[in-house]
Amino acid sequence: MEIVRIEGLTFTYSGFDTPALSDINLSVEEGEFVLLLGPSGCGKSTLCRCLNGLIPHFYTGKMEGKVLVAGMDVSKTPTYVLSQYVGMVFQNPENQLFSLTVENDVAFALENLGMPRDEIRRRVDFALKAVGIEELRKRSPFELSGGQQQKVAIASILALMPKLMVFDEPTSSLDPVSAKSIIETILKIRKEFGTSVIVAEHRVELLADKVDRVVVMHKGRIVKDGSPREVFVSEEMIPYGVPVPKVVSMAKGVNKYFRVFNEIPLSSEEFEQGIRRFLHDKVR
Protein backbone atom coordinates (compact mmCIF):
# COMPACT_ATOMS: atom_id res chain seq x y z
CA MET A 1 0.00 0.00 0.00
CA GLU A 2 1.31 3.41 -0.95
CA ILE A 3 1.41 6.13 1.69
CA VAL A 4 2.60 8.80 -0.74
CA ARG A 5 1.95 9.11 -4.43
CA ILE A 6 3.13 12.18 -6.29
CA GLU A 7 2.48 12.55 -9.99
CA GLY A 8 3.86 15.28 -12.22
CA LEU A 9 4.12 17.80 -9.40
CA THR A 10 5.32 21.25 -10.39
CA PHE A 11 5.05 24.12 -7.96
CA THR A 12 5.98 27.77 -8.33
CA TYR A 13 5.74 30.11 -5.35
CA SER A 14 3.77 33.33 -5.95
CA GLY A 15 6.10 36.05 -7.12
CA PHE A 16 8.69 33.66 -8.55
CA ASP A 17 9.41 32.84 -12.17
CA THR A 18 11.20 29.56 -11.70
CA PRO A 19 9.42 26.60 -10.17
CA ALA A 20 10.62 25.35 -6.77
CA LEU A 21 9.59 21.84 -7.83
CA SER A 22 9.58 20.52 -11.40
CA ASP A 23 7.82 17.37 -12.54
CA ILE A 24 8.23 15.39 -9.35
CA ASN A 25 7.13 11.75 -9.48
CA LEU A 26 7.52 9.78 -6.30
CA SER A 27 5.79 6.98 -4.50
CA VAL A 28 6.54 5.76 -1.02
CA GLU A 29 5.29 2.47 0.37
CA GLU A 30 3.85 2.21 3.84
CA GLY A 31 6.62 1.53 6.36
CA GLU A 32 9.38 2.72 4.04
CA PHE A 33 12.22 4.87 5.34
CA VAL A 34 13.28 7.40 2.72
CA LEU A 35 16.22 9.77 2.98
CA LEU A 36 15.87 12.99 1.01
CA LEU A 37 19.15 14.60 0.03
CA GLY A 38 20.25 17.62 -1.95
CA PRO A 39 21.87 21.03 -1.55
CA SER A 40 20.05 23.69 0.40
CA GLY A 41 17.52 25.42 -1.82
CA CYS A 42 17.02 22.29 -3.95
CA GLY A 43 13.35 21.97 -3.09
CA LYS A 44 13.47 19.48 -0.22
CA SER A 45 11.57 21.75 2.16
CA THR A 46 9.05 22.64 -0.55
CA LEU A 47 8.43 18.96 -1.23
CA CYS A 48 7.93 18.35 2.50
CA ARG A 49 5.43 21.21 2.61
CA CYS A 50 3.43 19.56 -0.17
CA LEU A 51 3.05 16.40 1.87
CA ASN A 52 1.22 17.93 4.80
CA GLY A 53 -0.81 20.39 2.77
CA LEU A 54 1.04 23.56 3.78
CA ILE A 55 1.26 23.78 0.01
CA PRO A 56 -1.19 24.73 -1.42
CA HIS A 57 -3.26 25.68 1.66
CA PHE A 58 -0.86 28.19 3.27
CA TYR A 59 1.79 28.94 0.69
CA THR A 60 0.25 30.34 -2.43
CA GLY A 61 1.53 29.60 -5.88
CA LYS A 62 0.87 27.66 -9.02
CA MET A 63 0.53 23.93 -8.47
CA GLU A 64 0.30 21.32 -11.17
CA GLY A 65 0.09 17.58 -10.79
CA LYS A 66 -1.16 15.52 -7.91
CA VAL A 67 -0.08 14.77 -4.36
CA LEU A 68 -1.84 11.88 -2.64
CA VAL A 69 -1.13 11.03 0.99
CA ALA A 70 -2.80 7.93 2.43
CA GLY A 71 -5.01 8.06 -0.64
CA MET A 72 -6.21 11.62 0.00
CA ASP A 73 -5.64 14.43 -2.47
CA VAL A 74 -3.70 16.94 -0.40
CA SER A 75 -5.03 19.98 -2.25
CA LYS A 76 -8.63 18.92 -1.55
CA THR A 77 -8.17 17.79 2.05
CA PRO A 78 -8.22 20.23 4.97
CA THR A 79 -4.92 20.38 6.88
CA TYR A 80 -6.51 19.38 10.18
CA VAL A 81 -7.56 16.10 8.58
CA LEU A 82 -4.14 15.61 6.99
CA SER A 83 -2.41 16.29 10.29
CA GLN A 84 -3.72 12.99 11.62
CA TYR A 85 -1.97 11.13 8.82
CA VAL A 86 1.14 13.22 8.23
CA GLY A 87 3.25 14.72 10.97
CA MET A 88 5.96 17.17 10.11
CA VAL A 89 8.99 18.37 12.03
CA PHE A 90 10.71 21.45 10.64
CA GLN A 91 14.24 22.85 10.70
CA ASN A 92 13.54 25.56 13.26
CA PRO A 93 11.85 24.08 16.30
CA GLU A 94 11.12 27.54 17.70
CA ASN A 95 8.60 28.14 14.95
CA GLN A 96 6.55 25.17 16.08
CA LEU A 97 6.40 25.88 19.79
CA PHE A 98 4.06 28.30 21.52
CA SER A 99 2.70 26.93 24.81
CA LEU A 100 3.74 27.83 28.34
CA THR A 101 4.92 24.34 29.15
CA VAL A 102 6.40 21.48 27.18
CA GLU A 103 3.57 19.11 28.05
CA ASN A 104 0.96 21.62 26.91
CA ASP A 105 2.75 21.92 23.60
CA VAL A 106 2.76 18.17 23.13
CA ALA A 107 -0.91 17.93 24.18
CA PHE A 108 -2.11 20.84 22.04
CA ALA A 109 -2.89 19.03 18.80
CA LEU A 110 -4.46 16.12 20.68
CA GLU A 111 -6.77 18.50 22.56
CA ASN A 112 -7.70 20.15 19.29
CA LEU A 113 -8.72 16.80 17.89
CA GLY A 114 -11.00 16.35 20.91
CA MET A 115 -9.32 13.26 22.34
CA PRO A 116 -10.37 11.98 25.77
CA ARG A 117 -8.20 13.28 28.65
CA ASP A 118 -6.84 9.87 29.59
CA GLU A 119 -5.76 9.20 26.03
CA ILE A 120 -4.09 12.61 25.83
CA ARG A 121 -2.19 11.97 29.06
CA ARG A 122 -1.10 8.54 27.87
CA ARG A 123 0.12 9.85 24.55
CA VAL A 124 1.91 12.84 26.05
CA ASP A 125 3.73 10.51 28.46
CA PHE A 126 4.62 8.15 25.66
CA ALA A 127 5.92 10.89 23.38
CA LEU A 128 7.96 12.67 26.06
CA LYS A 129 9.48 9.35 27.08
CA ALA A 130 10.20 8.31 23.50
CA VAL A 131 12.36 11.38 22.86
CA GLY A 132 13.80 11.39 26.36
CA ILE A 133 12.51 14.72 27.69
CA GLU A 134 10.23 13.63 30.52
CA GLU A 135 12.14 15.81 32.97
CA LEU A 136 11.39 18.89 30.87
CA ARG A 137 7.62 18.52 30.90
CA LYS A 138 6.90 21.48 33.19
CA ARG A 139 9.49 23.77 31.63
CA SER A 140 8.75 26.54 29.17
CA PRO A 141 9.78 25.52 25.64
CA PHE A 142 11.39 28.93 25.17
CA GLU A 143 13.98 28.54 27.88
CA LEU A 144 15.23 25.29 26.38
CA SER A 145 18.25 24.88 24.12
CA GLY A 146 17.72 24.41 20.38
CA GLY A 147 18.19 20.69 20.64
CA GLN A 148 15.75 20.32 23.46
CA GLN A 149 13.22 22.43 21.57
CA GLN A 150 13.52 20.16 18.58
CA LYS A 151 12.81 17.21 20.83
CA VAL A 152 9.63 18.92 22.02
CA ALA A 153 8.59 19.49 18.41
CA ILE A 154 9.22 15.85 17.61
CA ALA A 155 7.30 14.72 20.70
CA SER A 156 4.29 16.81 19.61
CA ILE A 157 4.25 14.98 16.30
CA LEU A 158 4.88 11.55 17.80
CA ALA A 159 1.91 12.08 20.09
CA LEU A 160 -0.37 12.21 17.04
CA MET A 161 0.94 8.81 15.91
CA PRO A 162 0.65 9.64 12.22
CA LYS A 163 1.07 7.06 9.45
CA LEU A 164 3.74 9.22 7.82
CA MET A 165 6.31 11.37 9.55
CA VAL A 166 8.23 13.95 7.57
CA PHE A 167 11.38 15.39 9.09
CA ASP A 168 12.98 18.42 7.51
CA GLU A 169 16.56 18.36 8.84
CA PRO A 170 15.44 17.29 12.31
CA THR A 171 18.89 16.91 13.87
CA SER A 172 20.41 20.13 12.55
CA SER A 173 20.40 21.77 15.94
CA LEU A 174 21.06 18.65 18.02
CA ASP A 175 24.35 17.49 19.49
CA PRO A 176 25.56 14.21 18.01
CA VAL A 177 24.43 12.00 20.86
CA SER A 178 20.93 13.54 20.85
CA ALA A 179 20.87 13.35 17.05
CA LYS A 180 21.67 9.69 17.23
CA SER A 181 19.00 9.12 19.85
CA ILE A 182 16.44 10.93 17.67
CA ILE A 183 17.34 8.71 14.72
CA GLU A 184 17.07 5.68 16.99
CA THR A 185 13.70 6.93 18.19
CA ILE A 186 12.50 7.28 14.61
CA LEU A 187 13.66 3.74 13.85
CA LYS A 188 11.93 2.41 16.94
CA ILE A 189 8.64 4.14 16.09
CA ARG A 190 8.84 2.92 12.53
CA LYS A 191 9.44 -0.62 13.70
CA GLU A 192 6.77 -0.63 16.38
CA PHE A 193 4.01 1.20 14.53
CA GLY A 194 4.95 0.68 10.89
CA THR A 195 5.21 4.44 10.44
CA SER A 196 6.56 5.58 7.09
CA VAL A 197 9.34 8.12 7.38
CA ILE A 198 10.68 10.70 4.97
CA VAL A 199 13.67 12.56 6.32
CA ALA A 200 15.67 15.38 4.76
CA GLU A 201 19.04 15.32 6.48
CA HIS A 202 22.67 16.10 5.71
CA ARG A 203 24.14 13.95 8.46
CA VAL A 204 24.38 10.78 6.41
CA GLU A 205 26.83 9.07 8.76
CA LEU A 206 23.94 8.37 11.11
CA LEU A 207 21.54 7.19 8.42
CA ALA A 208 23.33 5.61 5.48
CA ASP A 209 22.88 2.01 6.63
CA LYS A 210 19.45 2.61 8.19
CA VAL A 211 17.28 3.88 5.33
CA ASP A 212 15.57 1.82 2.63
CA ARG A 213 15.88 4.40 -0.10
CA VAL A 214 17.65 7.61 -0.96
CA VAL A 215 16.08 10.30 -3.12
CA VAL A 216 18.42 13.03 -4.35
CA MET A 217 17.04 16.41 -5.43
CA HIS A 218 18.69 19.16 -7.37
CA LYS A 219 17.16 22.43 -8.57
CA GLY A 220 13.63 21.25 -7.89
CA ARG A 221 13.98 17.91 -9.62
CA ILE A 222 14.60 14.36 -8.48
CA VAL A 223 17.94 13.40 -10.00
CA LYS A 224 18.34 10.01 -8.32
CA ASP A 225 16.11 7.51 -6.56
CA GLY A 226 17.88 4.37 -5.44
CA SER A 227 19.24 2.20 -2.67
CA PRO A 228 21.66 3.79 -0.17
CA ARG A 229 24.50 1.72 -1.57
CA GLU A 230 23.82 2.84 -5.14
CA VAL A 231 23.76 6.48 -4.09
CA PHE A 232 26.65 6.65 -1.63
CA VAL A 233 29.08 4.34 -3.37
CA SER A 234 28.77 5.83 -6.84
CA GLU A 235 30.53 9.16 -6.97
CA GLU A 236 28.04 10.56 -9.45
CA MET A 237 26.05 12.28 -6.71
CA ILE A 238 28.91 14.30 -5.23
CA PRO A 239 28.29 17.30 -7.54
CA TYR A 240 24.75 17.39 -6.16
CA GLY A 241 26.04 17.98 -2.64
CA VAL A 242 25.53 14.38 -1.55
CA PRO A 243 28.10 13.65 1.14
CA VAL A 244 30.05 10.43 1.03
CA PRO A 245 30.15 8.65 4.41
CA LYS A 246 33.73 8.42 5.67
CA VAL A 247 33.62 4.61 5.81
CA VAL A 248 32.86 4.53 2.08
CA SER A 249 35.99 6.60 1.34
CA MET A 250 38.02 4.46 3.74
CA ALA A 251 36.86 1.20 2.15
CA LYS A 252 37.55 2.46 -1.35
CA GLY A 253 41.02 3.59 -0.25
CA VAL A 254 41.81 0.20 1.27
CA ASN A 255 40.40 -1.67 -1.76
CA LYS A 256 43.00 0.00 -3.99
CA TYR A 257 45.69 -2.04 -2.22
CA PHE A 258 43.85 -5.08 -0.90
CA ARG A 259 40.57 -6.46 -2.17
CA VAL A 260 39.00 -6.42 1.29
CA PHE A 261 35.47 -5.28 0.54
CA ASN A 262 33.34 -6.97 -2.09
CA GLU A 263 30.50 -4.77 -0.95
CA ILE A 264 31.43 -1.25 0.15
CA PRO A 265 30.34 -0.75 3.79
CA LEU A 266 27.94 2.02 4.82
CA SER A 267 28.66 1.99 8.57
CA SER A 268 31.50 1.43 11.03
CA GLU A 269 29.98 -1.95 11.89
CA GLU A 270 29.98 -3.10 8.28
CA PHE A 271 33.54 -1.84 7.82
CA GLU A 272 34.72 -3.76 10.88
CA GLN A 273 33.00 -6.94 9.68
CA GLY A 274 34.67 -6.59 6.28
CA ILE A 275 38.17 -6.32 7.76
CA ARG A 276 37.63 -9.20 10.18
CA ARG A 277 36.21 -11.46 7.47
CA PHE A 278 39.16 -10.66 5.21
CA LEU A 279 41.73 -11.50 7.89
CA HIS A 280 39.81 -14.61 8.90
CA ASP A 281 39.76 -15.90 5.32
CA LYS A 282 43.49 -15.20 4.99
CA VAL A 283 44.30 -17.23 8.08
CA ARG A 284 42.35 -20.19 6.75
Next chain:
Amino acid sequence: MIKFDNVTYVYPTGVKALDGVSVEIGRGELVAIMGENGAGKTTFIKHLNGLLKPTSGSVYVDGKNTKTLSVAQLSKIVGVVFQNADDMFFLPTVEEEVAFSLRNLGFSEEVVQKRVDWALNFMELEEYRKRSPFLLSGGEKKRLALAIILAWNPQVIAMDEPTVGQDSLQKEKLKEMIKQLNLQERTVIISTHDVEFVAELKPRVILMSRGRIVADGKADVILTDGELLSNCSILMPQVAATMSRLADLGFNAKVISVEEAVRNIVEGLMRFEHIRGA
Protein backbone atom coordinates in the same frame (compact mmCIF):
# COMPACT_ATOMS: atom_id res chain seq x y z
CA MET B 1 43.86 38.03 21.33
CA ILE B 2 41.09 36.67 23.54
CA LYS B 3 41.40 35.96 27.22
CA PHE B 4 38.77 34.58 29.58
CA ASP B 5 39.82 35.02 33.20
CA ASN B 6 37.75 32.89 35.58
CA VAL B 7 34.51 33.86 33.82
CA THR B 8 31.19 32.91 35.34
CA TYR B 9 27.94 33.93 33.74
CA VAL B 10 24.55 33.46 35.33
CA TYR B 11 21.45 34.20 33.24
CA PRO B 12 18.71 36.25 34.94
CA THR B 13 16.72 33.00 35.21
CA GLY B 14 19.41 31.67 37.56
CA VAL B 15 20.96 29.25 35.06
CA LYS B 16 24.75 29.22 35.37
CA ALA B 17 25.89 28.96 31.75
CA LEU B 18 29.60 29.57 32.29
CA ASP B 19 31.27 28.37 35.46
CA GLY B 20 34.81 29.56 36.09
CA VAL B 21 36.03 29.51 32.50
CA SER B 22 39.67 30.49 31.96
CA VAL B 23 41.19 30.21 28.52
CA GLU B 24 43.42 32.12 26.13
CA ILE B 25 43.11 32.15 22.36
CA GLY B 26 46.03 33.58 20.43
CA ARG B 27 45.96 35.78 17.34
CA GLY B 28 45.55 33.65 14.22
CA GLU B 29 44.40 30.54 16.06
CA LEU B 30 41.72 28.23 14.73
CA VAL B 31 39.53 26.93 17.54
CA ALA B 32 36.45 24.75 17.73
CA ILE B 33 34.35 24.96 20.88
CA MET B 34 32.53 21.67 21.26
CA GLY B 35 30.13 20.30 23.82
CA GLU B 36 26.57 19.12 24.40
CA ASN B 37 23.54 21.36 23.92
CA GLY B 38 23.48 23.70 26.88
CA ALA B 39 27.21 23.27 27.60
CA GLY B 40 27.73 27.02 27.34
CA LYS B 41 29.09 27.28 23.79
CA THR B 42 26.72 30.02 22.67
CA THR B 43 27.13 31.91 25.95
CA PHE B 44 30.90 31.74 25.42
CA ILE B 45 30.54 33.18 21.90
CA LYS B 46 28.27 35.97 23.15
CA HIS B 47 31.02 37.10 25.51
CA LEU B 48 33.39 37.66 22.60
CA ASN B 49 31.61 40.71 21.22
CA GLY B 50 30.27 41.91 24.54
CA LEU B 51 26.64 40.91 23.98
CA LEU B 52 27.02 39.36 27.40
CA LYS B 53 29.36 40.62 30.12
CA PRO B 54 30.63 38.22 32.79
CA THR B 55 28.73 38.01 36.08
CA SER B 56 32.16 37.55 37.64
CA GLY B 57 35.62 37.36 36.13
CA SER B 58 36.74 39.21 33.00
CA VAL B 59 36.95 38.81 29.25
CA TYR B 60 39.72 40.62 27.38
CA VAL B 61 39.64 41.20 23.64
CA ASP B 62 42.86 42.53 22.15
CA GLY B 63 43.99 43.39 25.68
CA LYS B 64 40.88 45.38 26.54
CA ASN B 65 38.34 44.35 29.15
CA THR B 66 34.98 43.91 27.39
CA LYS B 67 33.28 45.69 30.28
CA THR B 68 34.93 48.93 29.13
CA LEU B 69 33.78 48.62 25.50
CA SER B 70 30.40 48.78 23.76
CA VAL B 71 29.10 46.01 21.51
CA ALA B 72 29.59 48.37 18.55
CA GLN B 73 33.26 48.92 19.43
CA LEU B 74 33.87 45.22 19.99
CA SER B 75 32.07 44.27 16.79
CA LYS B 76 34.78 45.98 14.77
CA ILE B 77 37.25 43.48 16.21
CA VAL B 78 35.03 40.42 16.61
CA GLY B 79 32.40 39.50 14.04
CA VAL B 80 29.90 36.98 15.30
CA VAL B 81 27.63 34.87 13.13
CA PHE B 82 24.78 33.48 15.17
CA GLN B 83 22.95 30.22 14.87
CA ASN B 84 19.56 31.66 14.01
CA ALA B 85 20.44 33.74 11.00
CA ASP B 86 16.82 34.91 10.64
CA ASP B 87 17.11 37.03 13.74
CA MET B 88 19.56 39.42 12.13
CA PHE B 89 17.74 40.24 8.88
CA PHE B 90 15.43 43.22 8.48
CA LEU B 91 16.08 44.80 5.08
CA PRO B 92 14.23 44.17 1.80
CA THR B 93 17.12 42.71 -0.19
CA VAL B 94 20.16 40.55 0.33
CA GLU B 95 22.61 43.19 -0.92
CA GLU B 96 21.17 45.88 1.36
CA GLU B 97 21.63 43.54 4.32
CA VAL B 98 25.32 43.21 3.52
CA ALA B 99 25.75 46.93 2.82
CA PHE B 100 23.95 48.08 5.97
CA SER B 101 26.61 47.47 8.59
CA LEU B 102 29.36 48.60 6.22
CA ARG B 103 27.65 51.97 5.83
CA ASN B 104 27.20 52.07 9.60
CA LEU B 105 30.89 51.49 10.10
CA GLY B 106 31.48 54.55 7.92
CA PHE B 107 32.96 53.05 4.75
CA SER B 108 32.74 55.06 1.53
CA GLU B 109 30.04 54.03 -0.92
CA GLU B 110 32.67 52.77 -3.36
CA VAL B 111 34.21 50.48 -0.76
CA VAL B 112 30.76 49.36 0.34
CA GLN B 113 29.86 48.27 -3.20
CA LYS B 114 33.17 46.46 -3.70
CA ARG B 115 32.89 44.59 -0.44
CA VAL B 116 29.26 43.68 -1.01
CA ASP B 117 30.18 42.25 -4.41
CA TRP B 118 33.12 40.37 -2.95
CA ALA B 119 31.19 38.93 -0.02
CA LEU B 120 28.16 37.87 -2.09
CA ASN B 121 30.41 36.30 -4.67
CA PHE B 122 32.48 34.53 -2.04
CA MET B 123 29.43 33.05 -0.38
CA GLU B 124 27.78 32.23 -3.73
CA LEU B 125 24.81 34.51 -3.16
CA GLU B 126 25.31 36.65 -6.26
CA GLU B 127 22.13 35.40 -7.94
CA TYR B 128 20.04 36.29 -4.87
CA ARG B 129 21.26 39.86 -4.38
CA LYS B 130 17.88 41.46 -5.17
CA ARG B 131 15.89 38.86 -3.28
CA SER B 132 14.37 39.26 0.18
CA PRO B 133 16.50 37.54 2.84
CA PHE B 134 13.36 35.91 4.16
CA LEU B 135 12.82 34.00 0.91
CA LEU B 136 16.18 32.26 1.16
CA SER B 137 16.49 28.66 2.29
CA GLY B 138 18.00 27.86 5.70
CA GLY B 139 21.46 27.22 4.30
CA GLU B 140 21.37 30.35 2.15
CA LYS B 141 20.38 32.51 5.13
CA LYS B 142 23.35 31.11 6.99
CA ARG B 143 25.65 32.05 4.12
CA LEU B 144 24.17 35.54 4.03
CA ALA B 145 24.83 35.99 7.74
CA LEU B 146 28.43 35.01 7.10
CA ALA B 147 28.70 37.32 4.10
CA ILE B 148 27.56 40.25 6.26
CA ILE B 149 30.31 39.62 8.81
CA LEU B 150 33.03 38.86 6.26
CA ALA B 151 32.26 42.09 4.42
CA TRP B 152 33.50 44.23 7.30
CA ASN B 153 36.64 42.18 7.75
CA PRO B 154 37.02 41.77 11.53
CA GLN B 155 40.21 40.32 13.11
CA VAL B 156 38.28 37.66 14.99
CA ILE B 157 35.47 35.73 13.35
CA ALA B 158 33.26 33.67 15.60
CA MET B 159 30.57 31.39 14.23
CA ASP B 160 27.92 29.66 16.25
CA GLU B 161 27.11 26.31 14.61
CA PRO B 162 28.12 27.35 11.08
CA THR B 163 27.51 23.95 9.46
CA VAL B 164 23.90 23.53 10.55
CA GLY B 165 21.69 23.24 7.49
CA GLN B 166 24.64 23.25 5.08
CA ASP B 167 25.06 20.47 2.54
CA SER B 168 28.38 18.78 1.89
CA LEU B 169 29.45 21.11 -0.94
CA GLN B 170 28.77 24.17 1.20
CA LYS B 171 30.56 22.60 4.15
CA GLU B 172 33.52 21.96 1.89
CA LYS B 173 33.36 25.59 0.84
CA LEU B 174 33.02 26.74 4.44
CA LYS B 175 36.01 24.62 5.42
CA GLU B 176 38.10 26.18 2.65
CA MET B 177 36.92 29.64 3.66
CA ILE B 178 37.81 29.08 7.31
CA LYS B 179 41.25 27.80 6.31
CA GLN B 180 41.72 30.80 4.04
CA LEU B 181 40.70 33.27 6.76
CA ASN B 182 43.02 31.49 9.14
CA LEU B 183 45.91 31.70 6.66
CA GLN B 184 45.28 35.44 6.55
CA GLU B 185 46.06 35.53 10.29
CA ARG B 186 42.43 35.84 11.29
CA THR B 187 41.43 34.26 14.56
CA VAL B 188 38.56 31.90 13.82
CA ILE B 189 36.40 30.46 16.57
CA ILE B 190 33.56 28.13 15.75
CA SER B 191 31.14 26.50 18.11
CA THR B 192 29.87 23.24 16.72
CA HIS B 193 29.00 19.65 17.39
CA ASP B 194 29.64 18.63 13.82
CA VAL B 195 32.40 16.15 14.60
CA GLU B 196 32.95 15.20 10.98
CA PHE B 197 33.54 18.84 10.09
CA VAL B 198 35.98 19.30 12.98
CA ALA B 199 37.77 16.06 12.06
CA GLU B 200 38.45 17.50 8.60
CA LEU B 201 39.36 20.98 9.83
CA LYS B 202 41.67 19.74 12.62
CA PRO B 203 41.59 22.86 14.79
CA ARG B 204 42.44 23.23 18.46
CA VAL B 205 39.42 21.78 20.26
CA ILE B 206 38.04 23.22 23.46
CA LEU B 207 35.54 20.79 24.93
CA MET B 208 32.89 22.21 27.23
CA SER B 209 30.39 20.56 29.51
CA ARG B 210 27.94 22.20 31.90
CA GLY B 211 29.57 25.58 31.68
CA ARG B 212 33.13 24.36 32.24
CA ILE B 213 36.05 23.58 30.00
CA VAL B 214 36.72 19.86 30.39
CA ALA B 215 39.44 19.42 27.76
CA ASP B 216 41.56 21.59 25.51
CA GLY B 217 43.94 20.21 22.90
CA LYS B 218 44.57 18.95 19.40
CA ALA B 219 41.63 17.60 17.42
CA ASP B 220 43.11 14.14 16.93
CA VAL B 221 43.73 13.73 20.65
CA ILE B 222 40.32 14.91 21.80
CA LEU B 223 38.18 13.42 19.02
CA THR B 224 39.58 9.93 19.60
CA ASP B 225 38.85 9.91 23.32
CA GLY B 226 35.51 8.14 23.25
CA GLU B 227 34.84 8.31 26.96
CA LEU B 228 35.63 12.01 27.24
CA LEU B 229 33.41 12.76 24.22
CA SER B 230 30.45 10.71 25.32
CA ASN B 231 30.46 12.55 28.66
CA CYS B 232 29.84 15.66 26.54
CA SER B 233 27.19 14.08 24.27
CA ILE B 234 29.60 14.07 21.34
CA LEU B 235 30.19 11.01 19.19
CA MET B 236 33.57 10.15 17.77
CA PRO B 237 33.96 11.02 14.11
CA GLN B 238 33.23 8.02 11.92
CA VAL B 239 36.88 7.36 11.08
CA ALA B 240 37.86 7.21 14.75
CA ALA B 241 34.76 5.19 15.67
CA THR B 242 35.58 2.68 12.95
CA MET B 243 39.27 2.43 13.86
CA SER B 244 38.52 1.99 17.55
CA ARG B 245 36.49 -1.11 16.66
CA LEU B 246 39.62 -2.56 15.11
CA ALA B 247 42.04 -1.58 17.87
CA ASP B 248 42.29 -5.18 19.15
CA LEU B 249 43.77 -6.19 15.78
CA GLY B 250 46.61 -3.74 16.29
CA PHE B 251 45.28 -0.90 14.12
CA ASN B 252 45.75 2.68 15.28
CA ALA B 253 42.56 3.91 16.93
CA LYS B 254 43.81 7.46 17.31
CA VAL B 255 43.26 8.74 13.77
CA ILE B 256 40.52 11.03 12.51
CA SER B 257 41.22 11.45 8.80
CA VAL B 258 40.38 9.03 5.99
CA GLU B 259 43.92 9.20 4.56
CA GLU B 260 45.60 8.28 7.85
CA ALA B 261 43.12 5.47 8.45
CA VAL B 262 43.64 3.98 4.99
CA ARG B 263 47.42 4.19 5.37
CA ASN B 264 47.26 2.51 8.76
CA ILE B 265 45.03 -0.32 7.58
CA VAL B 266 46.99 -0.95 4.40
CA GLU B 267 50.27 -1.00 6.34
CA GLY B 268 48.72 -3.37 8.87
CA LEU B 269 47.51 -5.71 6.13
CA MET B 270 50.94 -5.60 4.45
CA ARG B 271 52.64 -6.58 7.71
CA PHE B 272 50.13 -9.38 8.06
CA GLU B 273 50.87 -10.66 4.53
CA HIS B 274 54.57 -10.39 5.23
CA ILE B 275 54.39 -12.40 8.46
CA ARG B 276 52.28 -15.04 6.79
CA GLY B 277 54.60 -15.18 3.81
CA ALA B 278 57.67 -15.65 5.98
